[in-house]
Amino acid sequence: MKFLEAIVDFLERNIKTLFYYPGEQVLPLCEEVENSKINNILAGDERGAGFMAEGYARITNYIGVAISSTPGAGNLVTPALNAYKDNSSILLITGRNYKKYRGENYFQEIDMNFLNIYKGYFDPKYEDFVKAFYECLYSRRPIHINISLDCYDKEVEVRDYIKYKYNYNFNIDIESRKPLLLIGQGIYGLMPYKDIIKINKILKSVQIPISTTFPARGVISENSDNCIGLVGRRGDIKSLLEADKIINIGSSLSYNTYVESVRNELLKKTININFYPNDIKEVKELFNNISLDNLWFEKELYFTPKGDYSKKIYTLISSLPDDAIIVNDAGKHTVFTCLLKKCYLPKSLIASHSFGCMGFSLPTAIGVKLACLDYGIDREVVSINGDGSFIMNLQELKVISENNLKILIVIFENHKLGRFKTINNPNFVKIAESFNIDAYKTENYEEIEDVVKGYLRGNKPLLLSIKTEDEDLPTPNR
Numbered sequence: 001m002k003f004l005e006a007i008v009d010f011l012e013r014n015i016k017t018l019f020y021y022p023g024e025q026v027l028p029l030c031e032e033v034e035n036s037k038i039n040n041i042l043a044g045d046e047r048g049a050g051f052m053a054e055g056y057a058r059i060t061n062y063i064g065v066a067i068s069s070t071p072g073a074g075n076l077v078t079p080a081l082n083a084y085k086d087n088s089s090i091l092l093i094t095g096r097n098y099k100k101y102r103g104e105n106y107f108q109e110i111d112m113n114f115l116n117i118y119k120g121y122f123d124p125k126y127e128d129f130v131k132a133f134y135e136c137l138y139s140r141r142p143i144h145i146n147i148s149l150d151c152y153d154k155e156v157e158v159r160d161y162i163k164y165k166y167n168y169n170f171n172i173d174i175e176s177r178k179p180l181l182l183i184g185q186g187i188y189g190l191m192p193y194k195d196i197i198k199i200n201k202i203l204k205s206v207q208i209p210i211s212t213t214f215p216a217r218g219v220i221s222e223n224s225d226n227c228i229g230l231v232g233r234r235g236d237i238k239s240l241l242e243a244d245k246i247i248n249i250g251s252s253l254s255y256n257t258y259v260e261s262v263r264n265e266l267l268k269k270t271i272n273i274n275f276y277p278n279d280i281k282e283v284k285e286l287f288n289n290i291s292l293d294n295l296w297f298e299k300e301l302y303f304t305p306k307g308d309y310s311k312k313i314y315t316l317i318s319s320l321p322d323d324a325i326i327v328n329d330a331g332k333h334t335v336f337t338c339l340l341k342k343c344y345l346p347k348s349l350i351a352s353h354s355f356g357c358m359g360f361s362l363p364t365a366i367g368v369k370l371a372c373l374d375y376g377i378d379r380e381v382v383s384i385n386g387d388g389s390f391i392m393n394l395q396e397l398k399v400i401s402e403n404n405l406k407i408l409i410v411i412f413e414n415h416k417l418g419r420f421k422t423i424n425n426p427n428f429v430k431i432a433e434s435f436n437i438d439a440y441k442t443e444n445y446e447e448i449e450d451v452v453k454g455y456l457r458g459n460k461p462l463l464l465s466i467k468t469e470d471e472d473l474p475t476p477n478r
């Protein structure tokens with residue numbers, strides 16, 4: 001079999017959808033993919049393709065794949081950095097000209113190592129391509145594969161790759177009067193979405209207070225009696241300080257979770273459990289082995305909205321179903337949404353947690369939506385944007401329109417780039433309409449509710465622009 005057929009055959013067996021933007025050096029690959037069973041989504045640009053792959057990877061806890069031309073590869077750097085910081089499995093495939101032009105000033109001939117943010121493969125053999133795929137999945141990092149035009153016609157031997165399996169020691173013997181469980185997204189391990197949502201039930205019966213990091217929010221329902229909810233920079237600190245032992249399962253203990261002022265104190269009483277489950281049975285087994293029993297904590301009160309911006313975000317969130325998947329961008333709207341949304345299921349709030357990257361929401365929401373369709377995940381997808389963030393992604397409206405993706409696109413128009421700068425906006429309603437997407441602008445609370453309710457009854461995308469006054473953010477824990 002030829003290398004090109006072999007890799008597309010491998011992808012066909014292992015993924016359902018990929019995201020791409022074509023170009024000369026990846027044309028053979030793009031054409032082969034088009035003739036395969038893989039659903040291939042033409043993004044507005046390569047940055048969009050990268051974020052779509054990230055959204056797809058995030059919701060499925062699997063892998064997202066993006067293909068880019070040589071000049072477009074620079075546009076993939078931002079999603080690659082984001083995936084690196086947020087631990088997302090995205091596989092980035094780029095092309096390169098024939099080897100004979102290496103070192104020559106030939107059209108589009110350039111070294112592509114700049115995209116090896118975590119790791120890169122250059123002109124891989126078939127087995128290296130497969131290895132890179134699994135490495136991407138297991139490492140939760142972006143992996144770049146750069147393929148020269150010479151490679152495609154090479155004859156290769158197709159062999160099955162043996163999947164890696166983690167083994168654990170489940171014996172957890174901890175003495176504690178005031179134990180606290182801290183759960184990070186590592187608890188998802190290699191489990192598919194359908195297993196991830198089952199963790200909730202297991203955790204509900206654990207008789208210790210449970211806190212989560214931002215990306216793990218909703219792994220236990222935030223209305224459970226044993227759930228403290230989010231801890232750290234934008235969450236609770238008190239319970240972390242009061243606990244005598246913190247049992248960490250799956251958190252990288254970033255400065256977002258253990259903020260600087262109390263970091264050393266918390267690290268001293270933290271016990272790290274090395275756990276990366278393959279399936280839900282392992283999660284059950286782990287928690288059967290935690291025999292602590294003491295629900296000692298008091299629930300902290302949530303943030304209450306005071307100004308126009310946060311009240312409008314609250315109105316929006318209250319109008320949505322509890323299980324809606326909200327994909328945030330970066331700015332004030334992100335913080336207000338984080339403080340006001342209660343997460344009852346995993347992946348209820350998807351954001352650029354560790355990178356705070358503007359332009360994240362809309363393409364990521366597209367990836368999330370396509371994964372929901374592929375895997376039968378029946379949850380509404382909502383993209384929340386600031387006016388500054390949204391304008392970075394106008395071209396992706398085309399993807400939503402062409403694929404008729406039911407996504408609620410919300411823009412909060414405070415005419416400001418957060419605390420940085422005042423801005424003027426175009427008419428977002430007209431822009432959406434020019435892409436054949438229904439759109440509505442309002443500044444009225446009841447209207448937000450009505451429009452959202454109407455949207456939920458339908459089966460089409462909608463852009464809702466909400467005019468709001470500006471509002472200062474509450475001070476974070478530092």
Ligand SMILES: Cc1ncc(C[n+]2csc(CCOP(=O)(O)OP(=O)(O)O)c2C)c(N)n1
Nearest residue numbers: 331332333356358386387388389416417418
């Ligand atoms: C790609 C990128 N560029 C710039 C920034 C810096 N930055 C963070 S938030 C922000 C303003 C966001 O404005 P907007 O989207 O309107 O959201 P708002 O804060 O008004 O809710 C800027 C410029 C960033 N985080 N990411």
Ligand SMILES: [Mg+2]
Nearest residue numbers: 386387388416
């Ligand atoms: Mg703004």
